[in-house]
Amino acid sequence: MEGAGERKRGVRLCCVCKKAxxxxxxxxxxxxxxxxxxxxxxxxxxxxxxxxxxxxxxxxRVAIGASGGKDSTVLAYVLxxxxxxxxxxxxxxxxxxxxxxxxYRDDSLETVHRNQVQYGLPLKVVSYKDxxxxxxxxxxxxxxxxxxxxxxxxxRRQALDRGASLLKVDKLVTGHNADDIAETVLLNLLRGDxxxxxxxxxxTTGEDGPIPRCKPFNPNLDSFITYAYxxxxxxxxxxxIYSPNAYRGFAREFIKDLERIRPRAIxxxxxxxxxxxxxxxxxxxxxxxxxxxxxxxxxxxxxxxxLLDGLNxxxxxxxxxxxxxxxxxxxxxxxxxxxxxxxxxxxxxDF
Numbered sequence: 001m002e003g004a005g006e007r008k009r010g011v012r013l014c015c016v017c018k019k020a021x022x023x024x025x026x027x028x029x030x031x032x033x034x035x036x037x038x039x040x041x042x043x044x045x046x047x048x049x050x051x052x053x054x055x056x057x058x059x060x061r062v063a064i065g066a067s068g069g070k071d072s073t074v075l076a077y078v079l080x081x082x083x084x085x086x087x088x089x090x091x092x093x094x095x096x097x098x099x100x101x102x103x104y105r106d107d108s109l110e111t112v113h114r115n116q117v118q119y120g121l122p123l124k125v126v127s128y129k130d131x132x133x134x135x136x137x138x139x140x141x142x143x144x145x146x147x148x149x150x151x152x153x154x155x156r157r158q159a160l161d162r163g164a165s166l167l168k169v170d171k172l173v174t175g176h177n178a179d180d181i182a183e184t185v186l187l188n189l190l191r192g193d194x195x196x197x198x199x200x201x202x203x204t205t206g207e208d209g210p211i212p213r214c215k216p217f218n219p220n221l222d223s224f225i226t227y228a229y230x231x232x233x234x235x236x237x238x239x240x241i242y243s244p245n246a247y248r249g250f251a252r253e254f255i256k257d258l259e260r261i262r263p264r265a266i267x268x269x270x271x272x273x274x275x276x277x278x279x280x281x282x283x284x285x286x287x288x289x290x291x292x293x294x295x296x297x298x299x300x301x302x303x304x305x306x307l308l309d310g311l312n313x314x315x316x317x318x319x320x321x322x323x324x325x326x327x328x329x330x331x332x333x334x335x336x337x338x339x340x341x342x343x344x345x346x347x348x349x350d351f
Contacts, residue, residue, distance in 0.1 A: 016041075024226060027263070035230050042227055046216050047082050053203050055214045058089030061169040065160055066094040066115065066123075068108035070228045071175030073115060073235035075217065079173065080119050093167050094119075097159045098127035099152055100135025101241065108236040115234060126163040128155055132308055140242060143316045149246045150320060151307055158295055158304045164211045177217040177224065182266045183251045185273035190251075194278060195285055201273040208287070209296060 012022045012032050020034035026041070033041065049055070056062065064079060066072045076094060083090050096112050099105050109125065116123040129135050132155060140148045164172045181201055188197040199205050206212045217224075228235055243249070258265035278284070285298035292305045301309070303319060310318025 023230075024223075027223065038230070039227070043078055043082065046078055047086060049203065049216050049218065050082070050088075055173075055204065055216065056088055056090055056171065059091075060089075060171060061091045061093065061167065062171045062173060063093045063095040063124075063164045063167050063169040064121070065172060065174040066096050066112050068096070068111035068115070068236035069175075070224050070233075070235045070237065071177060071217070073111070073175075073233050074224050074228050075173065075175035076115055076119055076121065077231065077233055079216070080121060092121050093169060094121050094123040095160065095163045095167065095172070096123065096125045097156050097163065098125055098129075099156065100128050100137055102137055104238060104241050105136075107238065111234060111236040118234060124163055124167050126159050126166070128159065131155075131159055131162060132304075134308075134311060136242065139311065139316075142311065145242065147317070147320050148242050152242070154303045154307060158302070161211060161295070169211060171214055172211050173214045173216060175217055175224075176215045178266050178270060179252075179255070181215075181218060181273070182255055182269040183248055185269050186251045186255065187248060189273075194282060197273065197276055198278050201270055 014020050014022045014034035014037050015031050016033050016037040020036065022032035023035045024038045025032050026038070062079075064072065064076050066076055076092075079090075080092055082088065083092060094112060094116055096109060098109060112123065112125075115121075127135075136148065136152055139151050143151065160172060184200045185197070187193075188200055201218075203216070203218045204212055204214050227233075255266065255269070262268070287296060287298055289295065290297040290300075290302035290305055292301050295302045295304065297303070299306075306319035310316050310320075
């Protein structure tokens with residue numbers, strides 16, 4: 001009778017503990033659960049991903065890519081909690097990139113500095129200005145708004161790797177979630193980018209490089225906003241001022257439209273990406289090192305050096321589009337992989 005009375009009053013109990021009032025409907029299972037059960041399920045799933053994929057070993061130094069946004073903030077909070085709870089034995093660090101975007105990155109970095117104190121984690125900040133001699137504000141003044149995300153995506157990826165190298169870490173983890181992975185699968189498919197399509201769904205990438213990257217959130221579809229809100233985490237939620245027309249935004253809207261029709265659309269897209277197989281006759285780019293900076297590259301010069309050379313020579317479009325005779329291209333023509341990096345949005349998943 002008590003249960004009937006509670007149903008009559010419109011109160012739904014947690015389907016796990018059967019005691020507390022349900023506060024969350026999980027997207028993955030559609031179960032209605034209370035806050036505490038939601039916390040436990042959310043954190044347990046991330047722990048299982050870490051254990052099942054052997055992401056870390058005791059004693060490793062791990063850098064957390066921290067932008068101040070909800071995903072990276074939740075990652076820093078959960079990973080530091082699991083590290084204590086399950087005795088991973090990891091030495092954790094926060095790693096941030098200052099692109100030099102006034103009114104956006106300077107504000108978000110204030111959040112990261114607060115997270116540093118809140119979670120008791122060392123913080124390293126690397127900047128475009130120090131690494132490349134340019135800020136994104138200066139680049140946009142020269143290149144305009146059309147291709148600015150290309151520069152930012154290329155520079156940020158390299159900046160993260162260089163920051164991780166300065167910290168002498170063994171792994172770099174990022175807060176990319178299932179939505180991000182699905183968007184990347186679609187973008188790489190539309191661009192015909194076979195090389196990146198073959199690895200963009202992997203939880204760990206770059207094992208053959210100096211610092212592998214891990215995505216503990218890969219299969220997790222629960223609401224990060226809900227977790228951050230319930231936990232009252234301190235995060236920054238403003239969109240980048242330079243990315244309103246970024247290419248990834250169109251893919252994001254398309255996927256959201258699909259999800260309204262079919263809730264499992266995101267998982268289906270990721271599954272499709274996992275099932276893609278590259279023909280043995282397909283010639284893949286051979287990985288080498290940039291002759292100028294020593295960074296990973298399949299060309300004579302890495303993309304960052306090509307873009308930077310164009311900026312410094314007053315030819316900012318040198319590395320954009322179908323350029324002829326640009327440094328680092330073979331026989332005056334860029335490879336398909338090089339061309340595919342065009343139009344990368346701020347926050348690109350260039351795995």
